[in-house]
Amino acid sequence: xVASSLKLQDLIQEIRExxxxxxxxxxxxxxxxxxxxxxxxxxxxxxxRQLAKLLYVHMLGYPAHFGQMECLKLIASPRxxxxxxxxxxxxxxxxxxxxxxxxxxxxxxxDLSQGIEAVQGLALCTLSxxxxxxxxxxxxxEVEKLLLQPSPYVRKKAVxxxxxxxxxxxxxxxxFLPPCAxxxxxxxxxxxxxxxxxxxxxxxxxxxxLQHFRKALPSLQVVPQLVHTxxxxxxxxxxxxxxxxxxxxxxxxxxxxxxxxxxxxxHEESSETMNDLLAQVATNTDTSRNAGNAVLxxxxxxxxxxxxxxxxxxxxxxxxxxxxxxxxxNIRYVALTSLLKLxxxxxxxxxxxxxTVVECLWEPDASLSRRALELSLxxxxxxxxxxxxxELQGFLESCPPDLRPDCASGIxxxxxxxxxxxxxxxxxxxxxxxxxxxxxRDDAVxxxxxxxxxxxxLHAYSVRRLYSALAEDISQQPLVQVAAWCIGEYGDLLLExxxxxxxxxxxxxxxxxxxxxRVLQSQMSLPATRGYALTALMKLSTRLHGDNNRICQxxxxxxSCQDVELQQRAVEYNALFRKYDHLRAAVLEKMPLVERxxxxxxxxxxxxxxxAQLSEAAPVPTETQASKLLDLLDLLDxxxxxxxxxxxxxxxxxxxxxxxxxxxxxxxxPAPIPNLKVFEREGLQxxxxxxxxxxxxxLLLITVTATxxxxxxxTHFICQAAVPKSFxxxxxxxxxxxxxxQGGLPMTQLLRILNPNKAPLRLKLRLTYDHFGQSVQExxxxxxxxxxxxx
Amino acid sequence: xxxxxxxQNRAGKTRLAKWYMQFDDDEKQKLIEEVHAVVTVRDAKHxxxxxxRNFKIIYRRYAGLYFCICVDVNDNNLAYLEAIHNFVxxxxxYFHNVCELDLVFNFYKVKENTSSGQTGQSHxxxxx
Numbered sequence: 001x002v003a004s005s006l007k008l009q010d011l012i013q014e015i016r017e018x019x020x021x022x023x024x025x026x027x028x029x030x031x032x033x034x035x036x037x038x039x040x041x042x043x044x045x046x047x048x049r050q051l052a053k054l055l056y057v058h059m060l061g062y063p064a065h066f067g068q069m070e071c072l073k074l075i076a077s078p079r080x081x082x083x084x085x086x087x088x089x090x091x092x093x094x095x096x097x098x099x100x101x102x103x104x105x106x107x108x109x110x111d112l113s114q115g116i117e118a119v120q121g122l123a124l125c126t127l128s129x130x131x132x133x134x135x136x137x138x139x140x141x142e143v144e145k146l147l148l149q150p151s152p153y154v155r156k157k158a159v160x161x162x163x164x165x166x167x168x169x170x171x172x173x174x175x176f177l178p179p180c181a182x183x184x185x186x187x188x189x190x191x192x193x194x195x196x197x198x199x200x201x202x203x204x205x206x207x208x209x210l211q212h213f214r215k216a217l218p219s220l221q222v223v224p225q226l227v228h229t230x231x232x233x234x235x236x237x238x239x240x241x242x243x244x245x246x247x248x249x250x251x252x253x254x255x256x257x258x259x260x261x262x263x264x265x266x267h268e269e270s271s272e273t274m275n276d277l278l279a280q281v282a283t284n285t286d287t288s289r290n291a292g293n294a295v296l297x298x299x300x301x302x303x304x305x306x307x308x309x310x311x312x313x314x315x316x317x318x319x320x321x322x323x324x325x326x327x328x329x330n331i332r333y334v335a336l337t338s339l340l341k342l343x344x345x346x347x348x349x350x351x352x353x354x355x356t357v358v359e360c361l362w363e364p365d366a367s368l369s370r371r372a373l374e375l376s377l378x379x380x381x382x383x384x385x386x387x388x389x390x391e392l393q394g395f396l397e398s399c400p401p402d403l404r405p406d407c408a409s410g411i412x413x414x415x416x417x418x419x420x421x422x423x424x425x426x427x428x429x430x431x432x433x434x435x436x437x438x439x440x441r442d443d444a445v446x447x448x449x450x451x452x453x454x455x456x457x458l459h460a461y462s463v464r465r466l467y468s469a470l471a472e473d474i475s476q477q478p479l480v481q482v483a484a485w486c487i488g489e490y491g492d493l494l495l496e497x498x499x500x501x502x503x504x505x506x507x508x509x510x511x512x513x514x515x516x517x518r519v520l521q522s523q524m525s526l527p528a529t530r531g532y533a534l535t536a537l538m539k540l541s542t543r544l545h546g547d548n549n550r551i552c553q554x555x556x557x558x559x560s561c562q563d564v565e566l567q568q569r570a571v572e573y574n575a576l577f578r579k580y581d582h583l584r585a586a587v588l589e590k591m592p593l594v595e596r597x598x599x600x601x602x603x604x605x606x607x608x609x610x611x612a613q614l615s616e617a618a619p620v621p622t623e624t625q626a627s628k629l630l631d632l633l634d635l636l637d638x639x640x641x642x643x644x645x646x647x648x649x650x651x652x653x654x655x656x657x658x659x660x661x662x663x664x665x666x667x668x669x670p671a672p673i674p675n676l677k678v679f680e681r682e683g684l685q686x687x688x689x690x691x692x693x694x695x696x697x698x699l700l701l702i703t704v705t706a707t708x709x710x711x712x713x714x715t716h717f718i719c720q721a722a723v724p725k726s727f728x729x730x731x732x733x734x735x736x737x738x739x740x741x742q743g744g745l746p747m748t749q750l751l752r753i754l755n756p757n758k759a760p761l762r763l764k765l766r767l768t769y770d771h772f773g774q775s776v777q778e779x780x781x782x783x784x785x786x787x788x789x790x791x
Numbered sequence: 792x793x794x795x796x797x798x799q800n801r802a803g804k805t806r807l808a809k810w811y812m813q814f815d816d817d818e819k820q821k822l823i824e825e826v827h828a829v830v831t832v833r834d835a836k837h838x839x840x841x842x843x844r845n846f847k848i849i850y851r852r853y854a855g856l857y858f859c860i861c862v863d864v865n866d867n868n869l870a871y872l873e874a875i876h877n878f879v880x881x882x883x884x885y886f887h888n889v890c891e892l893d894l895v896f897n898f899y900k901v902k903e904n905t906s907s908g909q910t911g912q913s914h915x916x917x918x919x
Binding site: 008012016055056059060061063088096097119129250251254258290291293294297298301329330331332333334364365367368423449 | 805806811813836838842866868870872873874876896
């Protein structure tokens with residue numbers, strides 16, 4: 001051995017003196033070499049010191065696995081100092097994944113049965129820290145014995161070890177269940193705490209254990225016992241032994257409350273026993289220090305979880321409200337989190353604390369303000385919506401960027417649900433768009449447009465507001481889009497100059513055009529926004545009086561724009577000016593109200609729908625518009641096909657697109673579908689024949705024909721049919737309910753089946769009839785349906 | 792349930808680490824670094840609770856040391872805060888005006904005080 005082994009303190013000193021990481025590593029490596037040598041050579045006197053040094057080095061993060069066997073040796077040694085360090089090493093170095101850990105099982109077993117408290121304590125400690133499942137199974141009986149030892153120190157440790165064992169191997173609950181009842185009567189708080197934890201674990205892991213503890217047998221009065229213990233804790237003044245800042249043993253109180261919560265959940269009987277106690281705890285606990293608040297908080301959680309009386313629940317919410325007023329942020333955080341969980345179930349109680357919640361919005365700590373925001377949004381209802389929105393909008397203006405999207409969408413949602421008037425709604429959305437425009441969701445634009453479109457009386461008002469907003473700031477894209485759309489639609493109202501609701505605004509035509517042009521040219525505008533602006537300009541050509549030179553000019557400029565979308569629009573609008581000027585007014589009429597819920601935000605689609613509606617009036621523009629649509633969808637090669645021009649379409653908006661698409665294909669002649677014989681019994685035959693009318697591709701007509709070749713009549717014949725859910729079935733009245741014998745007149749019945757999804761057809765038939773004096777009932781599914789019936 | 796206890800100084804050196812869950816050595820190292828990064832940037836105007844992966848950390852700063860306990864999400868924050876304070880008081884009693892160096896040089900004594908994932912003692916004066 002080269003140098004005398006350093007004492008632990010000296011080693012630590014040396015390591016701390018090392019100035020750089022490299023130096024430290026050097027020192028440690030040197031020392032580790034010593035330690036390894038010493039382990040190899042076996043130095044019984046100093047090996048514990050070596051191991052201690054190794055553990056320190058391990059804590060700093062360096063590898064120390066070579067010390068594992070040494071731990072085992074030290075544990076087996078009779079000296080207490082050795083054992084102590086050995087067990088510590090075992091706790092740190094030997095975990096479940098090391099193979100060597102099972103080797104200490106025997107040593108632990110010996111130590112547990114030895115009878116020296118300190119040693120037993122060490123062994124139990126180690127077992128509870130790193131005991132693996134096998135070890136726990138092996139040593140469970142020993143630990144159980146120790147639960148009943150006279151020494152409270154050992155019992156406490158044994159209980160804690162039992163907790164660990166239950167966590168690892170839930171099946172051991174059979175062993176540890178019986179002693180619990182007795183242990184609950186302990187006076188020693190440490191043991192009591194451990195026992196309560198043990199029972200909590202048992203109940204959480206096995207419903208059988210939960211039942212066991214809930215029973216009110218005379219020998220096993222768990223809930224009353226707990227209640228009694230807690231009551232004593234709360235009522236007796238602080239015993240100095242256990243008090244923490246004026247509250248007697250808050251940890252035990254909290255644990256008992258937790259256990260009561262688990263026992264009382266969904267269980268009327270237990271909950272009733274606890275009600276008084278909980279009220280008592282809630283009122284008697286001193287809340288000036290954190291310990292008291294901790295107990296109070298746990299009480300609130302318990303009240304919320306069990307079947308408590310209504311008064312108790314209100315008490316709980318009030319406690320949370322009081323927490324909110326506390327200056328300590330931690331307590332406010334805890335209160336907000338709990339209130340958030342409660343707001344669904346006890347809405348009215350939480351409403352009372354709304355002002356306090358709103359104040360918490362302005363907290364600098366992000367986690368607090370986020371929770372306050374969520375809670376505030378949950379508390380908005382029809383009576384407080386105006387005030388709340390005011391507050392929330394104020395918050396929106398100054399909140400950190402990561403909260404803005406949530407805040408904005410929350411405000412918009414609340415406005416949608418509770419808006420008192422349409423005008424207020426529009427105002428609110430407008431304000432949100434101006435403050436946080438970039439953070440709103442994409443469908444906000446569509447919603448607003450739809451809302452404005454629907455509020456006829458407010459057109460003038462909205463367009464004015466939007467115009468002023470736009471004039472100030474063209475950077476917020478959703479706002480610009482909505483404004484451009486509105487100006488395009490209602491530009492005439494803008495120029496009229498009279499509206500009671502806003503200040504009189506004198507707007508010149510040139511100003512409007514200039515503004516839209518600015519939007520077009522601005523760097524900040526997205527391509528979609530430019531599209532809106534261009535279309536708006538076009539619409540203004542009909543809305544505003546006077547010549548349209550300026551607009552024409554713009555269109556021709558943009559006819560050669562880089563952006564393909566804009567270029568296309570400009571070219572087409574140009575065409576409208578030049579060749580189809582007489583149609584311009586009709587094409588650019590005011591839009592009808594768009595249906596909510598359709599996924600069409602795209603202006604283009606809306607326009608083509610409007611256009612397609614008019615196409616039946618004027619065949620020729622269909623060409624340009626149809627070509628526009630079909631070009632978009634890239635179905636045709638060139639304009640030549642348009643010459644075979646489509647017959648007038650019926651003006652249902654939804655189907656129009658489909659019809660336009662269908663047109664270039666020639667309709668197929670309906671191929672005849674073969675008949676199908678589906679049923680035969682004692683001379684009664686059932687045949688199905690199918691027809692697919694060419695005009696309606698989703699319709700299938702089935703004719704059921706029943707023929708009777710037997711000697712007896714078939715009477716009271718009823719045929720019923722069933723099809724899968726996506727189909728619609730109509731049974732028409734049969735020709736009769738008797739199928740006469742000997743090939744008499746067959747009975748027919750018509751079935752109409754609509755198959756909008758073109759799903760495979762399945763058909764089940766049920767027949768009831770009387771034949772040869774017997775009543776017959778048959779249910780069967782029709783197989784081998786030809787594919788042409790549904791494709 | 793406690794997942795791990797960590798005492799670190801402001802520079803990030805670990806003074807005590809007790810793990811109640813299985814982690815690899817390099818995972819442990821990563822966790823230590825993450826916790827340090829999260830906890831040292833918070834000042835007095837933040838709460839003492841941080842969401843961390845799918846657990847939460849309850850921490851308190853005493854002079855230059857951060858005492859962090861990592862627990863499950865539905866545990867009682869305030870109670871663990873009390874536990875930290877209790878622990879510090881115990882250390883204080885044991886070492887008589889404890890300071891960081893005491894923890895450094897007597898780490899093995901400190902380790903024995905916490906066991907089995909729950910605060911095993913409520914006695915301020917009895918230290919095994």
